[in-house]
Amino acid sequence: MAESALTRPGQRERYQNKFAQIDWTLCLMMALIAGMGSLVLYSVGGMSWDPWAYDHLFRFGLCFVVMIGLSMINLSIWLSISYWAYGGSLLLLVAVELFGKVKMGAQRWLDIGITDIQPSEFMKLAIVLALARWYHENSAKDANWSWKLLVPIFMILIPFTLVAHQPDLGTAMLILITGVAVMVAAGLNWKAIATAAGAGIVAIPFVFTFVLHDYQAKRITTFLDPESDPSGSGYHILQSKIAMGSGGLLGKGLGLGSQSQLNFLPEKHTDFIMAAVSEELGFVGGASVFLLYGLVIFMALRIAMLSHSHFGRLAVAGAIATFAVYVLINGAMVMGLAPVVGVPMPLLSYGGSVMLTVMVGFGLIQGVRVHRYQELPRQNSIFARFE
């Protein structure tokens, strides 16, 4: 590779060189997805840039700059702040638990004066950084059976429990799956995975009866039989399936989807935007979006493979796992394959905070790409003396 010829000290640290190292093809794919989102938002907004399409493009542009900026940050800085970021996010989650604002029956927001923040969004990234650091500093063996397995498990379960208690089951599941993905990528052995999976299955009935709120349990039961209650909870899934199914191969055309335009489709600009895409642009449009998501994910995984530092690899794997989980859960949800949980389609759905979270994740991914030759020292962990 041409880049590897840069061997003079400090040369890689020059910003113009760093800038060149950004994966611009990946950026193009992301821009295409965001553009597609803007197009559909223009349509469902009544063929108007207001209220969603313009905002969406603007936010993407703004977050894109943030992403470029983050990608310039040296990996050692990411590494050094990772535990602090995790600790800070955890404190904020506890603060939410204690003083959080209740909106729409859930205690998710923290009023910091200027605006309300949602600490669970920070945790999505912080958990990736913290776990990546943990496995960076510990050997592959530690990922297997050992008392050290308990540390990452608690790292995941504490924020999971706090977020699930808000209650925000979607984000909690996302934190759980991301954390597990990092652990698996770090080399967690299969016996441990199988044990955890077994324990999870055993826990399902217990969770269903004692942990889930009524509305959460109802979402899952109506997911299993959506037609049982067409204008109740199953309404969303059914209307979404009708929207998608009626689109056919080429779709009804922009602005012509009766389901999206006549408000049959709920949350058509956020969580159910895929249904609007498929109704108006058909199978061709829907499949293209999935193809773009596939390309983005594979490019990111390739970046993970290229990294010379274990921290970089795991951070990319974790960040892209979050992204992939978003895509798969949302896709399954709108097509009636998963219960309705509030998970948006990243880059496509309208919504500022999720756009920011995703783009910060891509900032990390691009940063790893830019700093892929950087070797990071394995600092002695706080547990080193017990070895």
Next chain:
Amino acid sequence: MAETSIIFSDVNERQGVFSRRVFLMGGVVAFGLFALTGRLAQLQLIEGGKYRRLSSANQFNYRLIPPPRGQILDRNGVVIAGNRPSFSVLVMRSQVKDIDETLDQIAYVLPQTLLRRRAILRDINQSRRFAPTAIATDLNWEDFAKVNLYASTIPGVDVSMDEVRVYHYGGAFSHVIGYVGKISDKDLKAENAATGDEEQLDPILLHPGFRIGKQGIEKAFDKDLRGVAGARKIEVNATGNIIAEDSDGMRPATPGEDVVLTLDAEIQQRALEVFGEDSGGAVLMNIHTGEVLCMMSAPSFDPNLFVSGISSKAYGLLRDYERLPLLDKCIGSTYAPGSTFKVATALAFLEGGINPEERVVCSGSYRYGNRSFACHKRGGHGPQTMHDAIKNSCDVYFYHMCNRAEAGPDRIAQTARALGMGHVFENFEIAGQKRGTIPDREYKRTAFKNDPKWHPGETLSVAIGQGYVTTSALQLCTYIARIANGQKAVEPYLVKKIGEVEKVPFKDFKDLPFSRAHLDIVRAGMVAVSNDVTGTAYRNSRLNLGNIEMAGKTGTAQVRSYDKVTNRRNEGIPWKLRDHGLFVAFAPADNPKYAIAVIVQHGMGGSMFAAPKAREIMKLALIKDPEMQARIIQPMPVDPNLANAPDQPLTSDAAPEPLDINPSPDAIPPQ
């Protein structure tokens, strides 16, 4: 303590494991995306048709338009059952998210719905998912206009302008015509059974503005009266608000067929009027054709109450009233005919060969076995021929003759049946006819297992229309029509015309097996009942219509056993125990056209209480008949002076003034 630890094996191992795991993750994601794309293909390409249909079902909505129900007219084209416009507010449960909120919004415009909130909620909860529920009916125009303006902003609320049934004559026709009502679960089951499965059920049946016939003509001709529902196609959004109406998708409703009856509204009303507070029934028919001109049961009820749903309290009052207003006393209830049956008995005697001139001496009672049977006249009638016995309604004559070899119960029963009693009329349009009983030996054998043998003493009761004998008013009227007709066994019918199709009256009546001479004898007896000064109904059945006379027969049927009763008078005893009063007649006596039967339940005496009613009803029927009018309105006796005066010759100078064909505007006198 920072330390650059390069343990290559560990580094390589970590990297190797990581690469394998990343491939695995990539595989999982790829599988996931392929699965999603596959699902997308399944929804859009394979099941696309189904979802396209669902999508347009979402977008377009068919609102049913109930068809105007066919009218029911009397023989002269007078509307008996018509329709009037009615404005109502409907709620579609399937399109309402929060029913309480919706009802609150409606209550803002229609405060009266607040009072009925619980009943409305119950109706809504009981309604079928996609059937609208009426929450306010019969609104005045002002309220309707308000709701109409407001309804399009409340999801799931619609206003409708329907037609509802109105019975212009109130109670006069309640039993014959019946009434319409909302479809009940029982009706739905019957409809299901008729059409086969629920899928094919006409959705209009569930429309709150739709009514089906529940009784009488409304029920019997429901299919003709119903019509076909129309529909309008409207585009709605997810909240059920109407976006646009598609005029191409509009299908107008087809009104139901009109049904024209043989009944006469005026006669029917007159019958209700003459009954007043009394309970009973009156049937009047044409003896040649069988057309029923009047079939009225009293007391009656207002069928309009049933159209919008009668309150259970009002229904309870009707149901529990001892004079049974809900019962059709013309066909749905049978009574002992009493002495009115004697005409049939006498005819049976004649057919059996008894000489009508043979006299029986009536001493006031007749001893049979160890029991004494009293005549209604304590002192006795003296020697009686058959003619006298009919005229005087002498019981002893019939007691004496009935057990002779020429008579007997079987012959009496055979005659009565040939005259129309003891069976239902197959071709009569409305349901609910009671057979009644005409007993014979066979009947006794099958109906009384403990005492199957016929006792001659029972013939005595049968001969005077008591005992086991029961008949309905319609049967009695038909019986008299056949006596009057003499040749054909006429059968009653009610419907002249359905839509434009004239109903061909049933003409192939069977021949009556009676000799003309015998019929003349019994008819002469009936003429004497009404027109001989000593006849039982002389006082109460004079028509006073020129030379038209009525020929009748009274009847008083006892309800209680007189065996242990010393006071046979009816005054002062409970209504329920009083005798039934009956009167049957035909008119004109010389050339019969109409037959009538009147039963006054617990009316004490046929002569006193039934005959005047029959006279009034018959009188109106005769006055209304153009043929009779010619007889009633006799030409004025011509003054011989005028008749013989020469015609005034028209002279040219006395020519009449020419008529001003085009009068000037000034010439028109101010109004």
